[in-house]
Amino acid sequence: MKFEDLTPARALEWLGESNGSLRLLDQTLLPCETTSLECRSAEQVVEAIRSLRVRGAPAIGVAAAYGVVVGVREAASLERSKFDERLHVVIQQLAASRPTAVNLFWALDRQRQVAERMPTAAPQDVVKALLTEARAIETEDRSMCAAIGRHGAELLTTGDAVLTHCNAGALATAGDGTALAVIYAAVADGKQIRVFADETRPLLQGARLTAWELSQRGVPVTLICDSMAATVMRQRKVQAVIVGADRIAANGDTANKIGTYSVACLAKTHGIPFYVAAPSSTFDLSLSNGDQIPIEERSAAEITHGFGRQTAPEGIDVYNPAFDVTPAESITAIITERGVIRPVSEAAIREMLARRSGFPA
Numbered sequence: 001m002k003f004e005d006l007t008p009a010r011a012l013e014w015l016g017e018s019n020g021s022l023r024l025l026d027q028t029l030l031p032c033e034t035t036s037l038e039c040r041s042a043e044q045v046v047e048a049i050r051s052l053r054v055r056g057a058p059a060i061g062v063a064a065a066y067g068v069v070v071g072v073r074e075a076a077s078l079e080r081s082k083f084d085e086r087l088h089v090v091i092q093q094l095a096a097s098r099p100t101a102v103n104l105f106w107a108l109d110r111q112r113q114v115a116e117r118m119p120t121a122a123p124q125d126v127v128k129a130l131l132t133e134a135r136a137i138e139t140e141d142r143s144m145c146a147a148i149g150r151h152g153a154e155l156l157t158t159g160d161a162v163l164t165h166c167n168a169g170a171l172a173t174a175g176d177g178t179a180l181a182v183i184y185a186a187v188a189d190g191k192q193i194r195v196f197a198d199e200t201r202p203l204l205q206g207a208r209l210t211a212w213e214l215s216q217r218g219v220p221v222t223l224i225c226d227s228m229a230a231t232v233m234r235q236r237k238v239q240a241v242i243v244g245a246d247r248i249a250a251n252g253d254t255a256n257k258i259g260t261y262s263v264a265c266l267a268k269t270h271g272i273p274f275y276v277a278a279p280s281s282t283f284d285l286s287l288s289n290g291d292q293i294p295i296e297e298r299s300a301a302e303i304t305h306g307f308g309r310q311t312a313p314e315g316i317d318v319y320n321p322a323f324d325v326t327p328a329e330s331i332t333a334i335i336t337e338r339g340v341i342r343p344v345s346e347a348a349i350r351e352m353l354a355r356r357s358g359f360p361a
Contacts, residue, residue: 145176152185
């Protein structure tokens with residue numbers, strides 16, 4: 001079967017109209033089970049985001065946009081002031097679900113603005129408008145992924161092997177992903193590309209998700225432990241590194257899954273280009289540098305009792321940040337839907353984001 005005939009996994013899907021539901025592929029069960037859950041309340045969406053049933057910055061943003069719809073529609077029969085109070089509560093609940101992925105806050109702000117632009121509208125009409133906006137956010141994300149893939153594919157040559165960390169593919173977005181969109185676009189162009197996927201501890205998103213997703217699409221993938229990345233680079237088995245991002249500061253400092261900074265340092269040591277692939281919605285120009293990016297810390301049990309099995313002494317101290325920050329000077333280029341930012345600097349970022357592309361900056 002040809003690559004273009006293989007259907008990518010869908011992380012999320014809206015079913016029905018305003019009274020419908022958000023269907024999510026439960027990524028905590030992959031790769032052994034492909035089970036979906038339907039969310040009909042904001043609380044269910046919040047739980048899905050916190051528990052990583054849906055994850056990846058763009059997918060979190062899209063899910064949150066739909067989460068606003070399911071969270072406020074029961075208040076559509078109330079007077080407008082009560083409806084607005086409920087909208088505020090729902091947005092606050094969703095905003096508190098995860099702190100690092102800026103796409104979450106970007107999507108929620110867009111939904112807030114929808115309601116603000118309709119101050120005298122009936123709540124039922126606001127709900128319909130919120131659903132329209134959520135669908136627009138999903139469609140835009142899909143288009144952004146495709147554009148990122150097109151721009152990034154030009155950086156790869158047939159025969160290249162690419163190392164990636166965590167999962168930045170179709171499972172993390174509404175489209176083909178960010179980092180993996182580059183791979184998919186290059187393969188669709190007829191280039192022979194293979195991937196080395198870090199397993200990405202402690203939750204193994206590379207092993208459980210990236211390796212599964214690439215295999216589903218027929219892309220050759222080799223799974224390695226995180227600690228093997230240096231050896232793979234030293235042996236010249238890898239020609240490029242491509243990762244996604246959860247938030248990018250104005251100067252280009254980039255937050256991504258814990259371990260990304262280590263990979264960037266290794267790539268720099270071995271003279272291998274290190275690319276970040278991310279849509280414009282991932283940039284947070286209100287933050288001057290990466291020191292200001294909030295870093296989520298997760299439960300110690302993810303390390304001491306990974307997947308239900310105890311692997312550490314009882315009561316041991318644990319430090320479990322979910323993300324780290326790679327400095328801009330360690331990034332060869334940032335691949336966006338508007339083009340490739342190289343070199344990575346605040347001036348270059350602002351210039352690229354100011355370009356007209358049909359997408360919000």
